[in-house]
Amino acid sequence: MHDDLKLFTELAEKLIALETNHPVANPIDSQALYTTLDLTLNETPILDDELKHSLIKIIEHTPKTASKFFFNQLFGGRQGKATLGDLLSVMLNNSMYTYKVAGPQVGIEKTILKTICKMIGYSSASDGTFAPGGSMSNYMAMLMARDKYDPESNRKGITKPLIAYTSETSHYSISKNASFIGLGREHVRYIKANSKGEMDTEALEQQIKTDLDKGLLPFFVNATAGTTVMGAFDNVESISKITKQYDLWLHLDGAYCGSVIFSNKYKHLVKGIEHTDSFSLNAHKMLGTPLSCSILVVQDKSHLYRSFSNDADYLYQTDEDDFNPGKTSLQCGRRNDALKFWTLWKSIGTQGLEALVDKQFQLAAQARAYIKQHPDYTLYSFEHSISVCFNYKDIAAETLCTELYKHSKLMVGYGSFGGHTFVRMVTINSVLDSQDIINFFETIETFYKNRHTKNT
Amino acid sequence: MHDDLKLFTELAEKLIALETNHPVANPIDSQALYTTLDLTLNETPILDDELKHSLIKIIEHTPKTASKFFFNQLFGGRQGKATLGDLLSVMLNNSMYTYKVAGPQVGIEKTILKTICKMIGYSSASDGTFAPGGSMSNYMAMLMARDKYDPESNRKGITKPLIAYTSETSHYSISKNASFIGLGREHVRYIKANSKGEMDTEALEQQIKTDLDKGLLPFFVNATAGTTVMGAFDNVESISKITKQYDLWLHLDGAYCGSVIFSNKYKHLVKGIEHTDSFSLNAHKMLGTPLSCSILVVQDKSHLYRSFSNDADYLYQTDEDDFNPGKTSLQCGRRNDALKFWTLWKSIGTQGLEALVDKQFQLAAQARAYIKQHPDYTLYSFEHSISVCFNYKDIAAETLCTELYKHSKLMVGYGSFGGHTFVRMVTINSVLDSQDIINFFETIETFYKNRHTKNT
Numbered sequence: 001m002h003d004d005l006k007l008f009t010e011l012a013e014k015l016i017a018l019e020t021n022h023p024v025a026n027p028i029d030s031q032a033l034y035t036t037l038d039l040t041l042n043e044t045p046i047l048d049d050e051l052k053h054s055l056i057k058i059i060e061h062t063p064k065t066a067s068k069f070f071f072n073q074l075f076g077g078r079q080g081k082a083t084l085g086d087l088l089s090v091m092l093n094n095s096m097y098t099y100k101v102a103g104p105q106v107g108i109e110k111t112i113l114k115t116i117c118k119m120i121g122y123s124s125a126s127d128g129t130f131a132p133g134g135s136m137s138n139y140m141a142m143l144m145a146r147d148k149y150d151p152e153s154n155r156k157g158i159t160k161p162l163i164a165y166t167s168e169t170s171h172y173s174i175s176k177n178a179s180f181i182g183l184g185r186e187h188v189r190y191i192k193a194n195s196k197g198e199m200d201t202e203a204l205e206q207q208i209k210t211d212l213d214k215g216l217l218p219f220f221v222n223a224t225a226g227t228t229v230m231g232a233f234d235n236v237e238s239i240s241k242i243t244k245q246y247d248l249w250l251h252l253d254g255a256y257c258g259s260v261i262f263s264n265k266y267k268h269l270v271k272g273i274e275h276t277d278s279f280s281l282n283a284h285k286m287l288g289t290p291l292s293c294s295i296l297v298v299q300d301k302s303h304l305y306r307s308f309s310n311d312a313d314y315l316y317q318t319d320e321d322d323f324n325p326g327k328t329s330l331q332c333g334r335r336n337d338a339l340k341f342w343t344l345w346k347s348i349g350t351q352g353l354e355a356l357v358d359k360q361f362q363l364a365a366q367a368r369a370y371i372k373q374h375p376d377y378t379l380y381s382f383e384h385s386i387s388v389c390f391n392y393k394d395i396a397a398e399t400l401c402t403e404l405y406k407h408s409k410l411m412v413g414y415g416s417f418g419g420h421t422f423v424r425m426v427t428i429n430s431v432l433d434s435q436d437i438i439n440f441f442e443t444i445e446t447f448y449k450n451r452h453t454k455n456t
Numbered sequence: 457m458h459d460d461l462k463l464f465t466e467l468a469e470k471l472i473a474l475e476t477n478h479p480v481a482n483p484i485d486s487q488a489l490y491t492t493l494d495l496t497l498n499e500t501p502i503l504d505d506e507l508k509h510s511l512i513k514i515i516e517h518t519p520k521t522a523s524k525f526f527f528n529q530l531f532g533g534r535q536g537k538a539t540l541g542d543l544l545s546v547m548l549n550n551s552m553y554t555y556k557v558a559g560p561q562v563g564i565e566k567t568i569l570k571t572i573c574k575m576i577g578y579s580s581a582s583d584g585t586f587a588p589g590g591s592m593s594n595y596m597a598m599l600m601a602r603d604k605y606d607p608e609s610n611r612k613g614i615t616k617p618l619i620a621y622t623s624e625t626s627h628y629s630i631s632k633n634a635s636f637i638g639l640g641r642e643h644v645r646y647i648k649a650n651s652k653g654e655m656d657t658e659a660l661e662q663q664i665k666t667d668l669d670k671g672l673l674p675f676f677v678n679a680t681a682g683t684t685v686m687g688a689f690d691n692v693e694s695i696s697k698i699t700k701q702y703d704l705w706l707h708l709d710g711a712y713c714g715s716v717i718f719s720n721k722y723k724h725l726v727k728g729i730e731h732t733d734s735f736s737l738n739a740h741k742m743l744g745t746p747l748s749c750s751i752l753v754v755q756d757k758s759h760l761y762r763s764f765s766n767d768a769d770y771l772y773q774t775d776e777d778d779f780n781p782g783k784t785s786l787q788c789g790r791r792n793d794a795l796k797f798w799t800l801w802k803s804i805g806t807q808g809l810e811a812l813v814d815k816q817f818q819l820a821a822q823a824r825a826y827i828k829q830h831p832d833y834t835l836y837s838f839e840h841s842i843s844v845c846f847n848y849k850d851i852a853a854e855t856l857c858t859e860l861y862k863h864s865k866l867m868v869g870y871g872s873f874g875g876h877t878f879v880r881m882v883t884i885n886s887v888l889d890s891q892d893i894i895n896f897f898e899t900i901e902t903f904y905k906n907r908h909t910k911n912t
Contacts, residue, residue: 004536045805080460132588133787157640182638184613331589
């Protein structure tokens with residue numbers, strides 16, 4: 001293992017250098033991948049030196065998500081202390097089902113969950129778990145709601161005419177999960193959004209009434225803190241009044257921007273969160289931990305036990321339920337996703353997490369200001385969003401994103417809302433500073449300045 | 457990041473030394489955990505030196521799953537090259553949904569999947585995905601079967617009287633998954649097992665006939681390669697004749713021992729695998745990669761698309777479907793679990809994987825032989841199993857396991873089958889050699905020799 005650790009350090013240093021010197025890897029056309037790189041798996045072993053060279057070539061061609069030119073997805077950058085924690089998880093290799101096998105790692109996970117529950121004003125009956133991604137956090141929430149409002153469903157299958165609600169701008173996992181839990185996609189109502197992408201609360205109530213009139217059983221509302229394209233925040237407080245009135249489960253999908261709970265300046269964006277039944281956030285998004293670190297907390301932990309516990313005597317052989325987190329998880333064997341977040345949080349404190357969040361809003365504000373003052377850009381984003389959506393000149397967003405990527409200039413994606421398609425640049429990498437934002441725009445301008453001279 | 461990498465190396469070396477010098481960490485009673493270790497998360501940051509000492513204490517008290525005294529679960533040990541690959545995944549931090557963001561890592565994943573499909577004789581229409589654990593692989597298989605035999609279910613919820621079949625000795629995830637997909641636990645039939653823990657194939661057919669007579673719709677049979685307690689292999693070939701005859705989906709849950717496909721000597725244990733509709737294996741079990749590395753392959757990839765694809769224009773912006781694995785995965789954002797297995801396989805070759813598998817059967821045979829020749833032991837295991845189940849003297853299995861753990865002697869668990877409860881020692885750590893197996897038994901004997909003098 002010593003030699004492998006040494007090789008790891010060498011390759012990691014190589015990667016870090018590449019992130020600066022070649023921040024956007026030359027993309028290989030998918031058709032040419034297998035002829036460009038030797039990815040074959042063969043009968044016989046290879047020499048360590050061959051393996052090393054093979055890994056170096058792969059690293060060279062792998063997209064650099066921690067570079068200053070990566071704005072393509074809802075994650076990016078690297079928090080050193082979080083990475084340290086995750087590297088240790090790989091070495092320790094505990095499975096998070098039992099206290100016997102995971103020991104203090106269970107306490108680490110529980111401390112994160114309990115601290116978040118307390119921060120958002122959940123009751124003492126609250127608890128949570130780590131899910132394999134934000135989609136799966138939403139899945140677990142919808143499943144717990146199903147089992148609460150149709151208690152026979154886990155034994156008999158769904159027996160009641162359940163209806164779920166989410167906004168038309170919410171994440172695609174809501175519809176996928178409705179299929180997964182046996183509800184069926186047709187039993188989800190997509191509530192229209194306002195001009196900023198926030199759920200229209202009145203339309204929600206109207207739809208609930210309509211469904212009740214039809215004899216259907218509304219049971220679950222998904223609100224979003226940070227919609228996928230616009231980064232909009234649904235009004236949790238207004239929605240929670242409706243879910244209380246009609247006795248529905250309220251889940252807040254904060255995969256993208258739920259980490260605003262760590263910021264005194266921005267936590268007002270999820271005002272009313274203490275009234276939700278469940279809440280999820282991805283620390284691998286705003287907080288920059290390695291993938292994945294998805295947290296789900298629940299106001300009343302009995303729902304976790306009801307939906308996810310199972311008797312398995314061969315597994316749970318010591319300690320009480322509360323310290324055997326396999327009883328409340330989706331999976332059985334489960335990777336340790338907690339240590340990376342704990343290491344980061346312990347190291348920089350809640351103050352440090354707050355600074356990461358605030359920085360992202362500050363960078364987004366700077367980007368919006370840049371766009372507004374520049375006549376060649378059109379802005380589609382609003383205040384309080386770290387998704388900065390824009391178009392440049394009359395270049396189609398898809399064209400711009402693809403060309404900049406194919407020419408290794410930068411990585412950014414596009415999205416659509418309100419009848420417009422635009423570039424979506426996300427200021428989620430807290431390691432960046434003002435100059436990096438200016439560089440982003442100047443990269444676009446320089447690229448199209450040269451190209452336009454040639455092509456038009 | 458350089459300092460963090462340096463600190464990681466230091467802590468990793470510390471861990472490796474502890475694995476030898478203190479192979480079984482002193483367990484902390486769960487009630488005393490928070491007073492023994494400072495796991496608190498606070499408002500303010502701490503100094504790097506404090507963090508380091510805090511992490512060292514945590515590492516000291518965390519169970520050492522790579523030590524030579526860890527026999528507690530269906531994983532253990534450490535394959536250096538696999539660990540190297542997983543450490544690189546943490547640094548690279550690609551999300552495996554699109555080719556644009558994961559690049560060659562997609563090719564690495566696909567190469568593993570395609571190579572396995574070919575090895576087990578699947579057709580050219582086959583493909584697969586990586587799931588977050590073996591339970592979730594089983595989940596995906598059952599869901600695809602649901603959507604095949606009740607094609608309206610993903611839109612409307614389950615509309616047909618579906619019935620699933622698995623043996624009474626299969627993994628608990630089958631029942632949990634029946635609840636998860638909206639089938640309901642009552643719609644699973646637990647087929648009795650023979651004296652070795654293998655599904656009784658005649659009983660399976662009888663039950664299918666009974667259900668058909670009742671107007672129910674049998675749709676899914678789960679067979680197991682390596683049952684959780686006994687490590688038994690269901691007879692895939694016999695079962696597949698029944699599933700062909702009655703047109704049912706046959707899934708082979710090889711989470712524990714599916715890796716026998718890599719061994720010419722032991723692949724006969726899954727004879728008939730080419731007739732299955734889906735097959736899963738956990739490389740983090742027999743092949744010693746870090747958690748988790750769960751692979752699911754499917755005879756006809758259209759089922760993956762049917763059940764797991766979703767339109768998400770903001771995400772899939774370049775390259776064809778086949779190179780955007782987010783269209784066939786359970787999750788949206790997804791950690792790279794492929795590179796660790798690729799690095800190991802590339803390095804040691806299929807021959808090397810075969811040697812890992814063969815070694816485990818050889819160690820198990822040695823352990824059984826030891827038990828048989830020693831009058832103080834009772835053996836409950838059979839040939840062709842790496843679960844070595846036994847009792848020692850008249851000491852209750854639970855007592856033995858708990859005492860050895862509390863006294864930091866070794867970590868092993870217990871299980872039940874056929875009316876007996878016994879110690880289940882698993883020879884899944886290929887790094888071990890004959891002497892380590894002898895040490896295991898001698899540790900027990902020495903421990904109880906001294907204790908018996910005192911206590912009896």
